[in-house]
């Protein structure tokens with residue numbers, strides 16, 4: 001998606017450790033005009049899918065998922081980060097290893113909000129190794145709902161998450177794929 005690539009080129013900052021900082025428009029300050037265009041693009045890409053719910057993960061997926069949900073006219077459910085101690089039979093739970101914080105945490109979704117009748121689009125801001133998305137897919141599978149696809153804002157194509165999802169046959173639509181980035185020069189290469 002041209003507009004997102006333009007934002008990344010102009011406002012993104014490449015950090016050491018394969019981290020792309022986009023906090024001026026995507027996951028701290030949020031550019032809602034950009035989010036609307038992203039939502040419209042996912043709606044176009046998934047026009048044929050019978051999506052009735054969007055699933056994301058707190059915190060940074062929530063903003064983009066909500067704006068996308070306006071385009072799809074469906075509710076958004078976000079998986080919550082929880083203490084293991086609070087996990088009971090009322091929730092679906094999975095473990096996710098945080099790419100940016102390097103620790104494992106539990107994510108939960110109440111059983112009230114996912115059922116076998118649901119057709120889910122997963123939305124998140126970044127795809128790196130795929131831990132966050134895989135945790136959400138585990139939860140969808142446990143609920144008996146159908147995974148219709150995954151919409152990602154920025155996929156880092158040099159990490160393995162996207163490749164593994166595509167190999168599993170998951171319908172993955174990343175709006176920008178960064179194939180290489182250099183923290184020293186700030187140079188970014190996009191996949192087209």
Ligand code: 5GP
Pocket residue numbers: 018019020021022027060097098099100124125126127128129130131132133156161
């Ligand atoms: P994964 O679970 O695919 O390894 O990593 C995805 C999650 O880690 C996303 O939810 C995102 O919050 C965070 N993340 C991964 N890579 C980056 C990055 O380069 N920049 C930022 N800002 N977040 C990232």
